[in-house]
Amino acid sequence: MSAEFMDFLKHNYAYVAIGEFKPGKFAEAERLFANAVSTYTHGFKGAYLLREEPDTDKGIALILWDNIEDMDSNRNETHEKILKDMAHLFISPPTTAFYQVSSEISGET
Known part of the structure; x- marks a missing residue:
């Protein structure tokens, strides 16, 4: 199979x-x-x-990656300090999960 076709089959991952x-x-x-x-x-x-609207303190973070391993490889001391600084802002720990992006549809550019 060609590299272009393999890239077409490749799916990104979302950390939510x-x-x-x-x-x-x-x-x-x-x-x-x-x-x-x-x-x-x-x-x-x-x-x-x-x-979440109107003007609540509820939210969803969505971070897109080539693969799950890339997220882990981007962790560093600065990143960990920022997450620690953010932890006390939550009412309770957020719910987190990984998803495979199965469809991606773009609008007009």
Whole structure:
């Protein structure tokens, strides 16, 4: 099989965290999320932080990777410190899971 065809068959992975922050802490968590994501390099495909409306402290973090191993390889001292700084902002630990991206549909560019 050609490399192009194999790339077509390759699926990305999504790390998903769903949680709720203490009242008024979403902005601080958003800043820390951006700091953590800025440390990612190899295999990182993009990230989203979604906030439940209207203006709640509930959110979903979605981070896209080439594969699960890439997420682990991007962990470093700075990343771990940011996650530790973020932990006290949650009401309770977020629910986390990995998903294989089975379909990807883009809109107009």
